[in-house]
Structures are given as C-alpha cells and as structure tokens.
Amino acid sequence: MKGFAMMCIGKTAWINKERPIIGPFDALVEPLALAPCTSDIHTVYSGAIGERTNMILGHEAVGRVVEVGSEVRDFKKGDRVVVPAITPEWRTTAIQEGVPAQHSEGMLTGWKFSNIKDGVFGEFFHVNDADMNLAILPESISLEQGLMMCDMMTTGFHGVEMANVQFGSTVAVIGIGPVGLMAVAGAALRGAGRIFAVGSRPTCVKIAKEYGATDIVNYKQGSIVTQILEATKNHGVDHVIIAGGDNSVLGDAVTMLKPGGVIGNINYFGEGDSLPIPRLAWGCGMAHKYIHSGLCPGGRVRMERMIALVKYGRVDPAKMVTHRLSGLEGVEKGLEMMHSKDADVIKPITII
Ligand code: NDP
Ligand code: ZN
Structure with a gap:
C-alpha cells in the first residue's frame, strides 16, 4: 500500500509498505478524510520526537473500517469512524495510574500514529484496541467536523x-x-x-x-x-x-x-x-x-463526547477548515501548507 512518509528528519516521500496486520482487538481502517497537524511539522522538520525513518505520517483521520479482529465487538466492516490521534493500550495496568495518554511504554506513548508506528496518511492504517479507541461518526456529522475532533478539538x-x-x-x-x-x-x-x-x-x-x-x-x-x-x-x-x-x-x-x-x-x-x-x-x-x-486525551469515550458537542449544536469545529484538497495525494500539499502557514491557512484537509 502507498503512504506519505517521513524518510528522516527534514525529508518526506511517498513509499510502499505492506498492509498492516491486525491482532484480535484491532481494526484496519481506510481513510475518508485526513488532515496534517502542526505536530507533523515539528516531527518532520524539527525532529521533535527524534529520528524516524520510513514512518508514514499523520494522526488526524476519519475513516471506514475495512477489517476487525476476532475480539472486536462494537465495530464492523463498513462503519464510518472518528479515529482519535491518541490511541492508548487500554488493557495495561499502567492505564490505571490515571493518565491514559502516558502509559507503560513511557511518556507520550499513548500517541502511536506517526510517533511509534505508521500514521494515517496511507491507503490503510492499523488501529489498536478498536472497541476502546474508535467512535462511530453519525450520519448527521460531516467528515470535516469529525476530522477536527480527533486532535484539534480534544x-x-x-x-x-x-x-x-x-x-x-x-x-x-x-x-x-x-x-x-x-x-x-x-x-x-x-x-x-x-x-x-x-x-x-x-x-x-x-x-x-x-x-x-x-x-x-x-x-x-x-x-x-x-x-x-x-x-x-x-x-x-x-x-x-x-x-x-x-x-x-x-x-x-x-x-x-x-x-x-x-x-x-x-x-x-x-x-x-x-x-x-x-x-x-x-x-x-x-x-x-x-x-x-498535557497531551490531548484520546480513546472512544472522549471522541463520543466530542461528537455529542457537535451533534447537539454546541460547537462547529469545521469553521477552521480553510483549504480542501482531494485524494490521498492531497496530504503532501496539505503538509506543505501547514509548513509555510500562509496568512489564510488554519487547517487544510483532504477528502479521499
Ligand atoms: P499554529 O501554528 O497554527 O498556531 C500557533 C498560534 O500561536 C498562532 O495563532 C500564532 O499567531 C501564535 N503565536 C506564534 N508565536 C507567538 C508568540 N510569540 N506569542 C504569542 N502567540 C504566538 O499551531 P496549532 O494551533 O496547530 O498548534 C498549536 C500548538 O499545539 C503547537 O505547538 C502544536 O504542536 C501543539 N499541539 C499539541 C497537542 C497536544 O496534544 N498537546 C496536539 C496538537 C498540537 P499568528 O499565526 O496569528 O501570528
Ligand atoms: Zn496533532
């Protein structure tokens, strides 16, 4: 599968990788809409989280479930989902210490996409612990609104x-x-x-x-x-x-x-x-x-709460979307826009 990756600090490129393999609690998701984050810019151009090679970028996505593991109960193929930027491992004891975004693997390791595993800027991506991390995107909420929840809103x-x-x-x-x-x-x-x-x-x-x-x-x-x-x-x-x-x-x-x-x-x-x-x-x-x-809270309940705020008209995060690109290829241009951050750019997105 194709993905837009950080090759090393300061360098990005399109690469091909094997489709991720999912475990019993996980899901494979294909993106429906993607957005670059200022953190992607820090990751690539400032080396904010250290050197990373051949790592697919991105942690802001709404998508469609392609496959679920045998133990996943609440999601199935075809579901439209909001994917939080932070996807903790909920089945760890360290989670009980109360800060799920920072758990047993060390500080900031609830942040997995484009940090300790491939991110969402690919044809498919892997979501750990799907029942605990995904949230259904209701029909009444647009892709743009959903996309602004995964990181910006939370x-x-x-x-x-x-x-x-x-x-x-x-x-x-x-x-x-x-x-x-x-x-x-x-x-x-x-x-x-x-x-x-x-x-x-x-x-x-x-x-x-x-x-x-x-x-x-x-x-x-x-x-x-x-x-x-x-x-x-x-x-x-x-x-x-x-x-x-x-x-x-x-x-x-x-x-x-x-x-x-x-x-x-x-x-x-x-x-x-x-x-x-x-x-x-x-x-x-x-x-x-x-x-x-702190780091932004992730997980399913958090996303469902963000969804409730939009669904019941409390806030419209899509007002921040200033540029709409198309196709997976749009992430490259979107990232460039976040990098140069011209006066009219708040949030570029791409619809797949
Ligand atoms: P932007 O670059 O889009 O916005 C930065 C804002 O800061 C702009 O309004 C800018 O003003 C303003 N600014 C710049 N320099 C100064 C200054 N010296 N004094 C006061 N204001 C200043 O970033 P984002 O909104 O995308 O992200 C904000 C931060 O949040 C980033 O550091 C990002 O990495 C971080 N982040 C943290 C997360 C977390 O989990 N904790 C998650 C996601 C992001 P203007 O452009 O109008 O001149
Ligand atoms: Zn981010």
Missing part, C-alpha cells in the same frame, strides 16, 4: 479542562491556530466571561471572535503581558491556555495570571533544555499560580 478542550475555566472567569488563550481556536470555543462553552485571544493573522482572529473571543491581543504589537494587564486594570486573568508561541510565553502566562489562577499548557516547546519562569511574578514559588500541561 486538545483545545483539554487546555480548557486543565486551566479549570469557571463561569464568568477571565481567560487568555495564547495562540489561535486551530488548537487555540478550539480552546477559545471550549472556554466559551465552559462559561468564561472575558476571553482574550492572542494571535496576529486576521483569518484566525475572525474565527476566534466567532467562537467567543471578546478581546484580541496582537503579540506583534507589543508585550502581551502589558496589553492584557492594561486591559484588566492590572488584575490579570484567572486562567491562561497556552496554544502557541515560543519559550517566553510560559513566563508571560505566569506574569499575567492572578494568584490562585491556573495555566493549561497544550503547546509544544521545541527549544532549549529548560523553560524560564519569572521568579517574582510566580510569588517566589508561593503565589498559588498553578501550571498544568
């Missing part, structure tokens, strides 16, 4: 969960690419009052407002800390969700946070050995300013 919403957004509280979302846009939408759903959205591109700003941002802060027009402290009469914000930016944004988040406030970080920090936290702004460690961080 990740953005996880930022909101980790930041523990409350009714009427004030939130800053740093970065309004697709992940941050979903954090804005999630903060609004959770009942936030004022929502600052930090970004610069007008395409993203427009969607941020549609998802509930009340204030836009352009990080290219001065310090975001100064702008947000000025706008809040020096009170700062109750929650910060970090979904973009360089190493300095963690310090910014700590500085603009009120005592008792919470940071939910979903950003990938790609540089250096450590991240600076401003000592005084952190109350010399005693300000009750909390920092949470």
